[in-house]
Amino acid sequence: MATRIVEHIYDDLTGELITGDGEQLRFTVNGADYELDLNVENAAAFRAALAPYIEAARKVRVPRGRPRGKTKLEGLNPSQNAQPKGSERLAG
Numbered sequence: 001m002a003t004r005i006v007e008h009i010y011d012d013l014t015g016e017l018i019t020g021d022g023e024q025l026r027f028t029v030n031g032a033d034y035e036l037d038l039n040v041e042n043a044a045a046f047r048a049a050l051a052p053y054i055e056a057a058r059k060v061r062v063p064r065g066r067p068r069g070k071t072k073l074e075g076l077n078p079s080q081n082a083q084p085k086g087s088e089r090l091a092g
Contacts, residue, residue, distance in 0.1 A: 012036045 009018045016039070023043040025036045038046060 009037050011039045011042055013038060013042050 009022055010016065011018050018037065018039050021040050023038055025038060025043060025046060027034050
C-alpha cells in the first residue's frame with residue numbers, strides 16, 4: 001500500500017487555500033523575523049503597502065556567517081579565578 005502526503009498552503013491573511021501561484025514572504029521588523037504565505041494578489045498588496053517605507057529606508061548590509069561578537073568583562077580581577085562581577089560560584 002502506498003502512502004500519499006498532500007500539503008496544502010493557505011493564505012495567512014485570508015485563510016483561503018492558495019491554488020496555483022503563491023508566495024512565501026520573509027521580513028524583519030524590530031529584529032523579529034516573520035514569514036507569510038500569501039496568494040499573488042495579497043503579496044502584491046503587501047509590497048505596495050511597504051513601498052513608501054522601503055523607498056525612504058537605507059539598505060543594511062548583513063554580514064554572512066556567524067557573528068564574531070566579543071564579550072567584554074568589566075571589573076574582572078585575576079585573583080577572582082576569572083569570575084565576572086555578579087556571577088556566583090558553585091560550591092562543590
